[in-house]
Amino acid sequence: MSGSLLVAGTTSDAGKSVVTAGICRWLARQGVRVAPFKAQNMSLNSFVTADGAEIGRAQAMQAQAARVEPEAAMNPVLLKPGADGRSQVVLLGKAVAEVGALDYRERKPVLLERALECLADLRSRYEVVVCEGAGSPAEINLRDRDIANMGLATAAKLPVVVVGDIDRGGVFAAMYGTLALLSAEDQALVAGWFVNKFRGDARLLAPGLEMLRELTGRPVLGTLPMLSGLWLDAEDSLDLTTVVDRGSVRGPVGADVLRVAVVRFPRLSNFTDLDALAQEPGVLVRWATRAEELADADLVVLPGTRATVADLAWLRERGLEPVLKARAAAGRPVLGVCGGYQMLGQVIEDQVESKAGTVEGLGLLPTRVLFGREKVLARPVGEAFGERVEGYEIHHGVVTVEGGEPFLDGCRVGSVRGTTWHGALENDGFRRALLREVAEQAGRAFVPAPDTSFAAAREERLDRLGDLIEEHADTDALWKLIEGGAPAHLPFVPPGAPRATETDR
Numbered sequence: 202m203s204g205s206l207l208v209a210g211t212t213s214d215a216g217k218s219v220v221t222a223g224i225c226r227w228l229a230r231q232g233v234r235v236a237p238f239k240a241q242n243m244s245l246n247s248f249v250t251a252d253g254a255e256i257g258r259a260q261a262m263q264a265q266a267a268r269v270e271p272e273a274a275m276n277p278v279l280l281k282p283g284a285d286g287r288s289q290v291v292l293l294g295k296a297v298a299e300v301g302a303l304d305y306r307e308r309k310p311v312l313l314e315r316a317l318e319c320l321a322d323l324r325s326r327y328e329v330v331v332c333e334g335a336g337s338p339a340e341i342n343l344r345d346r347d348i349a350n351m352g353l354a355t356a357a358k359l360p361v362v363v364v365g366d367i368d369r370g371g372v373f374a375a376m377y378g379t380l381a382l383l384s385a386e387d388q389a390l391v392a393g394w395f396v397n398k399f400r401g402d403a404r405l406l407a408p409g410l411e412m413l414r415e416l417t418g419r420p421v422l423g424t425l426p427m428l429s430g431l432w433l434d435a436e437d438s439l440d441l442t443t444v445v446d447r448g449s450v451r452g453p454v455g456a457d458v459l460r461v462a463v464v465r466f467p468r469l470s471n472f473t474d475l476d477a478l479a480q481e482p483g484v485l486v487r488w489a490t491r492a493e494e495l496a497d498a499d500l501v502v503l504p505g506t507r508a509t510v511a512d513l514a515w516l517r518e519r520g521l522e523p524v525l526k527a528r529a530a531a532g533r534p535v536l537g538v539c540g541g542y543q544m545l546g547q548v549i550e551d552q553v554e555s556k557a558g559t560v561e562g563l564g565l566l567p568t569r570v571l572f573g574r575e576k577v578l579a580r581p582v583g584e585a586f587g588e589r590v591e592g593y594e595i596h597h598g599v600v601t602v603e604g605g606e607p608f609l610d611g612c613r614v615g616s617v618r619g620t621t622w623h624g625a626l627e628n629d630g631f632r633r634a635l636l637r638e639v640a641e642q643a644g645r646a647f648v649p650a651p652d653t654s655f656a657a658a659r660e661e662r663l664d665r666l667g668d669l670i671e672e673h674a675d676t677d678a679l680w681k682l683i684e685g686g687a688p689a690h691l692p693f694v695p696p697g698a699p700r701a702t703e704t705d706r
């Protein structure tokens with residue numbers, strides 16, 4: 202088999218990432234060598250590949266669904282929005298520039314070239330490449346410079362399926378409108394629909410699907426049920442609540458639960474770190490933005506952030522500083538990860554990210570931070586509590602440790618711990634040992650379950666996505682589309698794309 206497909210969506214969060222991952226897993230199970238691809242991502246949730254390239258976590262997750270190693274070509278452009286309205290542009294895994302939206306627009310023709318090269322490269326090495334679009338393909342103001350949706354599809358002649366979220370309502374209008382606002386050339390590639398997050402009665406839905414097919418000349422290729430607890434490396438913060446929403450996990454093993462409050466920074470990054478905690482039976486993870494919300498927490502986590510100094514200022518404005526200091530003084534646990542770890546130190550010297558110069562830290566750890574122009578991207582391996590720990594690093598700030606006890610690459614003083622490593626909590630033995638120590642310091646009779654496997658839980662979720670496609674999509678039609686491209690003579694639905702006016706250009 203060989204071919205390709207672009208999965209677009211009527212809105213952000215319609216389920217493109219999940220459908221893409223599901224198709225990858227379904228194909229991998231059929232023995233197809235498949236790779237995911239997303240030309241351009243806007244996300245603060247990123248991952249480091251084995252060769253030190255930074256890509257969106259969603260593509261790393263999809264690569265896992267495809268059972269292949271994630272690589273830079275799978276997500277050539279990653280945009281990481283900062284506190285100043287500008288974004289860092291990560292091109293082929295390396296940060297190359299900080300730009301505003303208008304400068305970025307100027308760069309897009311070049312970026313499209315790069316994206317097409319990467320796609321061609323993947324297509325030469327894999328049998329199938331499943332591409333994910335970004336946002337909606339019908340952003341009529343952005344179409345002329347689009348590199349992730351129809352701009353990519355037309356340049357690479359990809360058949361397109363459009364995913365709509367029926368849970369929000371308005372799915373038929375969204376689908377019809379998406380098609381009708383595309384040019385005839387673009388419409389010729391849109392070959393079918395996926396209705397996602399369905400939880401109604403299929404008999405009631407059926408006539409609507411038929412009407413949609415008649416109105417658009419394109420079939421619904423799948424109606425996918427709403428799955429709960431299936432959160433997998435979301436790109437943006439739209440569904441952050443679901444990161445910690447684990448309604449179905451088992452209850453605590455010991456007598457007590459462990460309450461974890463995660464400070465929800467405005468520029469929170471790498472929130473996947475919390476996924477491993479939330480999966481532990483008896484660990485209750487919730488977001489916190491107010492001082493009161495930290496009061497009854499057994500552990501407070503300061504997670505990673507794209508804007509350390511700005512988010513530290515936010516933390517102070519919110520009145521969290523005295524609460525954190527009182528906690529530390531009382532020997533109650535605090536864990537800082539990357540940006541959160543940087544805040545815990547004595548002083549932050551930053552002429553790079555915030556350009557604020559010298560900023561006083563929270564003073565809870567004996568560390569100093571110096572921001573460097575070069576971003577550190579690494580996949581460190583170490584040991585803590587006698588357990589092997591693998592992590593990944595993505596940061597400009599470099600921490601110098603001047604005391605305390607070692608804790609991974611960072612340090613610990615009493616109940617306050619910090620590390621630059623993301624992903625450490627995904628290591629089962631380490632996570633359990635840390636939770637045991639935290640419970641002891643917090644005075645809780647909490648016992649971590651002996652058998653929670655983060656990797657197995659992820660695999661199970663990816664399998665459920667594969668099942669979703671296998672059981673609820675027309676896989677024969679999908680297979681044909683991937684191999685044969687969009688069928689000829691798909692009808693044009695008026696009015697088509699409006700003409701851009703001179704002032705728009």
Ligand SMILES: NC(=O)CC[C@H](N)C(=O)O
Pocket residue numbers: 470471504505506507508509538539540541554595596597598599
């Ligand atoms: N991953 C992070 O938390 C990054 C921290 C900080 N923004 C830095 O770049 O150094």
